[in-house]
Amino acid sequence: MKNNSFTLDSIDIKILELLQEDARQTYTELGKRLGIAHSTVYDRIKRMENYGIIKKYTALVDTEKAGAKNVTAIMTIYTDPKESEKVAEKLCKIPQILEVYTSLSEELQVIAKVMAENQENLHEFIATTVAPLSGVLRIRTSIITKKFKETQPLILNDPKKLTPTNNKNKK
Numbered sequence: 001m002k003n004n005s006f007t008l009d010s011i012d013i014k015i016l017e018l019l020q021e022d023a024r025q026t027y028t029e030l031g032k033r034l035g036i037a038h039s040t041v042y043d044r045i046k047r048m049e050n051y052g053i054i055k056k057y058t059a060l061v062d063t064e065k066a067g068a069k070n071v072t073a074i075m076t077i078y079t080d081p082k083e084s085e086k087v088a089e090k091l092c093k094i095p096q097i098l099e100v101y102t103s104l105s106e107e108l109q110v111i112a113k114v115m116a117e118n119q120e121n122l123h124e125f126i127a128t129t130v131a132p133l134s135g136v137l138r139i140r141t142s143i144i145t146k147k148f149k150e151t152q153p154l155i156l157n158d159p160k161k162l163t164p165t166n167n168k169n170k171k
Contacts, residue, residue, distance in 0.1 A: 006051040011036065012044055016054070019045075023057045060150075063115075070115050071122050072098075075130065076140040077110040083135020084108045090133055096125060119143070
């Protein structure tokens with residue numbers, strides 16, 4: 001721990017990588033794979049949970065295989081620079097919005113991934129929920145037609161060591 005922040009070592013990073021591969025592994029299984037005691041694995045995971053490094057455990061569901069016929073889109077929302085953070089915060093509270101980012105290019109943008117039941121519902125959602133938000137200047141929507149890759153990266157201090165976990169082909 002440095003300056004009231006938590007520093008990950010190579011064992012912590014390997015634990016995180018293994019949890020991203022399969023979070024249902026037991027402490028004993030993880031310990032065997034790493035050559036350390038299950039109690040050490042337990043202590044390290046609990047410490048990472050307490051520091052908020054591990055936020056939650058969840059299932060990554062392939063909605064198509066689950067039978068859902070949804071439309072997923074990426075919205076690029078051009079905003080008044082004074083209102084962009086407020087727009088992003090409001091979008092974060094909407095269940096249909098899956099991800100929210102800001103980007104600085106020529107203009108300040110909020111980028112959001114949204115899911116709707118169909119194109120008509122997507123249009124209605126954008127027109128009645130997103131467009132009226134204070135600070136929204138215009139919206140460009142791109143419907144995702146095919147997903148080739150979906151990953152959850154483990155980001156380290158050294159970007160050269162970025163290790164994504166591919167969840168698309170998991171069985």
